Amino acid sequence: MTAGIGRVLVVGAGWIARRVHLPYLARMRASGALGELLVADRDPAHAQAAAREFDARVHTGPLEEAGASIVLVATPPGSHPALVLRALKADAQVLVEKPLALTTGEAAAIWRASVESGLGVYPLYTSRHRPEAAVLRDAVAELGDVRQVRAVWMRRTGVPVTDGGRAAGVLWDLGSHLADLALHLADWHTVTGTATALHQHPAPHGRATIAAWQAVTAPAGTASAVPQWNGVSATAALAPSSPTDPIRQLHLEASWAAPRAARDSVRIDVEAEKGSAHWRTVLGWSPDRAVAPAPAAWTVRDGRRQVLVDAQPRDAHNEYTAQLDAALAALTTPACRAEAAGHLRAACASTALLHAMDTALSGTAQPFTTAV
Template sequence: MMLRDRIRVLLVGSGEIARRVHLPYLLSQPWQPEILVTDRDPSVAERVAVEFGTRAHRGSIASARAQIVVICTPAASHADLAVEALAAGMHVICEKPLAIAAGDARRVAEASRRHGRRVFPCYTNRYRQDVEILRDLLASKRIGRIRELSAQWTRRHGVPGTQGGLAAGVLWDLGSHLADLALHLTGWSGEVTAFAAAASPAPVDEGVAPWYGGTWCGESRPAAENRAEGPAEDTVHALARVAGHGVVRLLVSWNQQGAGDEVCLQAVGTRGVAELRTVFGFSPDRQRIEGPCVRVSDPRNARWQVVLDRQSREPVEYRRQLDVAYASMTGADPPEAADLDVAVRSVTLCDAFARSLATTSSVAATLA
C-alpha cells in the first residue's frame, strides 16, 4: 500500500486494553496504519505514544481526521464517544460493553445507520474457536431446541486493576460478555423478564486486590489510585426468561476464591445438553486448564461425547476479532449487521439485570 493510502486510526483511551491488545495489533499489520493515540489525560497519551512509537493527538475526535476510531475508555463513555466519531464520518471499533444503558446502545446503532458508518463491538469471546464450535453445534439442532442457556465466569481472585474494568462492576465487566454470548449462541430476542442478585462482597486484602497481583499484567500492575476503597460488589447471579424461547442464567464473579478461573457455557435442549468448559481472557489459568473443551450428551448411552478436546491456551481471540473488525472497516469483508444487533440486545439484557440489582425487583425489557 502506498504511503498516501495509509489508513489513519485514532485510539481513544490509552490504558490497559489499548496497550495490551489494540496497539500491538495495529503495529504488526502489513497495511501499516497511521496511528494516533489520545486520552482524557494528555500525559498518558504522550507516554503511550513514545512507548509505541506513535503520535499523540490533542483535540476533538473529528479534528484527528481518522478513518477508524477505536474506543478503549471505561464503559460509561463508550456510547457518547461512538456517536461523536460516527457523526464525524468515522467507522468505530468499540471495546465492550457497547454501552451501559439500552437506550445508549440503540443510539449508537441509529447513528451508525444515519451516518452510514460501521460499528464493531469487541465482544471478543465470539471469536474463540471453541465458541464457534459450540455455536455450530447448537445451530445443527443436535440437542434439539434450546430451552436454557447457562453461563458462568468465575475468577479465583481477578478483580480488575484498571478503572476501565473496576468502574463498570462485575456485571458489565464479565457479565456483558456472557449476556452477549447467550444471545449470540441462541439467537433469542423478544420480551424478557430479568432478575439479578449480588452476593455480599467478600472481604479481601487492601480493599479490592488487583488482578493476580499484577504478575500477568507485567508492568501494567495497577496503580494504588485504581484500587477500590473497600470491598466491591464482586459476584452477581442473574436469571432471565425470554418469552417464547427459554431461560438465560448467568453467574459472574471476580473473586470466588476457588481453585482456578473457569468459564462454563451450557445449553440445555429438548434432545440433549451441550457445554463448553474453559478459561477466558488473559487469565494465567489458561495455561493449566485440562480436560475436554466442548462436549455434548449422547442420549443413546447417557454419556458425554467430546466434540473438542483441545484447550486454547493463548488469547488468540483478541487478534482474530480485530482481523474481522478491520476487514469489515476497510471493505475487505461486508460487515455483519446482525453482530451489532446482538450487541444492542445484550446491552439491553445487562441493563435489565443492572436495574434489577438496583431495585431488587424483576425488570421487563424488549430485546428488539
C-alpha cells in the first residue's frame, strides 16, 4: 500500500464502497498509510452506517470542504463526471468507479480538467487487473494486428441492487468491463467507427433478479426500479489503422439475466493476423467463479493450441486489491503518473464506444471517435 496519504473522502456509501473501497482504506489507516478516512452519501443514514462500520468520519458538507487529498467517487454512474470535476477543482486527485462517464463529451471534459490541473484521475475498471488479462495481452501482442474481438458476459441472475446501476443499463454496467478489456487486449488506443446495438432479454414485469451476493450486503431500501431489458448486443466497425488494413470489428453481448444460462460466464475471443486468443472466465463476485471451466486462457497459432492460464483466481478481492494498489501508486508516485493518464485515456476511448452503442439502441447506427 502507498504511504503518506493525509485524507481520503469516499463519496457514495453503497454496495461497492462497503464491499471493497472502505475495507481497503480502513486497513490503510490502521497500518498508518492513511491519516483520515471520510465518507459521504446523499442518504445520511447510509453514510452514518458506513462510518460506524469502518470507523470513518461522516462528511456532510460539499466535497470541496472536505480538505481531501484524494476523492474516491463511488456514486451512480450518471453523477460521476460532475463529482470528478468538482474534486479536481478542489485540488484533489480522483479515483472513480466505472464507468468514467456516460457520454463522450463528459469523458473529454474530465480529460481536459485532469491535464489542465495536473491532477490524476484513475478510473476503476477492475477486470483489467486480473492476472489473466496481463498474460493474454502479452500473448495477443505476439499475434500481429488484431482484426476482431468478441466479448460476451452472460449472468443467470445479477440485476444491480442499486437504482443508479439499473438506470445506466446493462451496457454500462457489464459492457463497460467488456469494452475496456477488449480495447486493452487488442491494444486499440484510438477508436473511430460506427456502432449498432439491439436490446435483448426483456425483463419479467415487476420482478428484478438481483444477485444473491449483492442482496446480502445491500442497505435496506436501495432498489426500486425494474429494468425494461436485461440484455444488449452491440457491434462496432472500427476504422482500420492504415488505408491498406481491413476494418476491425468489436462485438459485445451482455445480460443481467440470460435465458437458459446455467451459470454466469464470460468469453472473450481475439482474432488476429497470426492466430487467436481465448479467455473463458467468470468476472466479479459471482459464486460461479468456483466452477469456472479450465483452461482459463489459451492461444491458437498454426493450428496448435497453447494453454496460457489453467485455472482462474477464485477470490474477487484479489483483483480489487491489485486495482487499488495500482491506482493509489499511480496517483501518489510521480514516476507512475503516466500510468494514471494511460488509464484515463483508455476510459475515454471505451466511453466513446459505449456512448455510440447506447445511442444506437434507438435503432440508428451511430458514429464515434475518441475525443482525447
